[in-house]
Amino acid sequence: MASQRDNGGSETTIIGTGARFKGELVLDGPMQIQGAIEGTVTSQSQVQIGRGAQCRATIDAATIVVDGAVEGDLLARERLQLNSTSNVTGDIAAAALIVAEGATFVGRVSVGPEAVIGAQQKQRAYSPAAEPKATPATGNDWSRTGNEQTTSTDWLAANATTEAA
């Protein structure tokens, strides 16, 4: 993985031909994918997928330009451009979509400002951060693992016993 300063002054992250990346990648600047990537890419700027790239990833970026093959969901907060050599399999949500003649695509499409809001809400709902976190065990209460949760039936039973007493 290399980075290169473009004319605008921001660093472009490049996954070169032959390079392989697996995992979650969060960027502020633009990115170019020419190699293989698997996982999640989040960028505040542009993500460009080159012609020879092998991309099996969920991409969330301001602008996404696709020239190669992508297998995964794409969320473009500003613009998604599918060029004539692109081949996308996955769901698309974008504020604006430009598809060139010759592009191949299979998946669900939502375009417009509302589509992006809806996709972001869906992402938040499914992200691990949205799940309730277990409270860590304290030093005093060493026997509690933090994963214990009082169920509604437990709570009712506890109430019943206090009332009876």
Next chain:
Amino acid sequence: MRPSFNERDVICYHCGVPTPVAAAARTASCTHCYKGIVLDDLRVRDAGWNGRLSTCGKVTIDKRARAITRQVVAGQGVEVTGTLEANIESHGPVVVGETAHLKGDCRAPTLVVREGAVIESGYYCIGPAQADKNPS
């Protein structure tokens, strides 16, 4: 023997088989399934359209038009600049203009979406291989 110089082949939207028709014909019968086919281009200019839109030609939904139909079948492509709520099945390019509002699924060899178009969630199969699949 039938003259072949003023004939053309169209793909029947009922059975998906190419059928020869007269060059100047506006309607014909499919030689394979014997069902009637429309060869003209269809254009929805304004107001609403609730009927079926099937033709071997091109379907155009104008800027002020609002077409709500179950399915649009077009042999030579679809151009939308107005509102269209339908499942699109096209053997030609589907062009979605800047002012278009599209709702429904789409199967076509090529798709062109201009900046500003609004597409509500729908399942899209775009590519030459996708268009050859005949669902009917």
